[in-house]
Amino acid sequence: MATGTGENIQHTEEQMAAQAKIFADREAALDAFCEQTEDKPSFLHNISDVHANIRWVPKHNLTWCPVYKAASTTWMTNLLLLAGIKSTNSSLHKQVRKLYPPPEDLEERQRLLDTSMRMLIVRHPLERLLSAYRDKMLRDNQFQKVSNLVKTGYSDPSAKEDDAYPTFLQFLKYIKDIMKKFWNSEGKSRVNPHWQPVWWTCGPCQIKYDAIAHMETLMVDQEYIIRKAGLKDLAINAHTHSSNLDSYNGTNQATQDYFSRIPKTLIKQVSNLYRHDFQLFGYTPNEYIKMGTD
Incomplete structure (x- = not known):
């Protein structure tokens, strides 16, 4: 659209x-x-x-x-x-x-x-990760296998057993794991584009x-x-862009609501794993960390 x-x-x-x-x-x-x-x-x-x-x-x-x-x-x-x-x-x-x-x-x-x-x-x-989650995790598509892996492999106390898709918290925990493997292997561990x-x-x-x-x-x-x-x-x-399969029309409100459910510590950890992208292009995670939960 x-x-x-x-x-x-x-x-x-x-x-x-x-x-x-x-x-x-x-x-x-x-x-x-x-x-x-x-x-x-x-x-x-x-x-x-x-x-x-x-x-x-x-x-x-x-x-x-x-x-x-x-x-x-x-x-x-x-x-x-x-x-x-x-x-x-x-x-x-x-x-x-x-x-x-x-x-x-x-x-x-x-x-x-x-x-x-x-x-x-x-x-x-962090906005890019949220966009990837909304576009790829909230639908039945070629990412179904990854979506199921994220849903079953990572915990979220607010998630329900009959939820069709993983939560954003589960997705960021998955991202933290694969990015740690990426760093530890010096790029040899594959990360989805x-x-x-x-x-x-x-x-x-x-x-x-x-x-x-x-x-x-x-x-x-x-x-x-x-x-x-x-x-x-x-x-x-x-x-x-592809339509996002949730109830939000605007990006700003979606950002606020999604990140308000994520612990500040996890936002900091994920941000650190993408630190070069922040530094190279003049971005900061501070606003998103403030949105998170204590």
């Missing part, structure tokens, strides 16, 4: 310059963190695996690393439009991966990275992204990217 379009967003030269400054500041903050000796990621994804995660669009001098639950459906749709495809019967992600694979030659990949806009869309890590850390998926300490959009300012950020990349008449500025 599209939550809005950029048709009414007017970008003057001054606004474009201001947005360019915002992107430059985000890039500089990311670079500064990556250069730190103590806090930067202690292990990194194989660069070939990062390249495999990227969608390469040489015709439009664009490279984009999809982050699931951060406007990925919107840009998968845009990349189909760039290929002249208005709809697809196959998996959206599989179709786009097939259309925009990494060049086989490593030097050609580096040349494209050097000459293209390198786009990344990020989201508050919908809750895999951005720093691992997209390698922002390995690839210099120059267009870092935030979900919290998505429409304005996307408008700049679309115009700067020369895609004004080819791509749409929209936020397309």
Whole structure:
């Protein structure tokens, strides 16, 4: 469902310059963190695996690393439009991966990275986890096996035996476990892309992204990217997402209600396991910790 379009967003030269400054500041903050000796990621994804995660669009001098639950459906749709495809019967992600694979030659990949806009869309890590829970755990779909594992393997005193789906508390306990395994194995323990850390998926300490959009300012950020990349008449500025299967229409109220049922200690533990995503992209868990229970 599209939550809005950029048709009414007017970008003057001054606004474009201001947005360019915002992107430059985000890039500089990311670079500064990556250069730190103590806090930067202690292990990194194989660069070939990062390249495999990227969608390469040489015709439009664009490279984009999809982050699931951060406007990925919107840009998968845009990349189909760039290929002249208005709809697809196959998996959206599989179709786009097939259309925009990494060049086989490593030097050609580096040349494209050097000459293209390198786009990344990020989201508050805890908000992204809540979105993943609402979209993937509250329905009968390909995540049914994981959903059942979470429901039966993790406790929640408020959960009922006949509940069809796991609670958010059970889901965060599961996330804590799999992320601990991820850290202990230095990335060898697999994490589903919908809750895999951005720093691992997209390698922002390995690839210099120059267009870092935030979900919290998505429409304005996307408008700049679309115009700067020369895609004004080819791509749409929209936020397309799957419907969430609960009673909330707005994100803010859902966030407050869901996190108010989670112990502060668990929110802190989960946040620590995603600490690089917080640090790299200028987010803080403090507001969410305050929502939690003592």
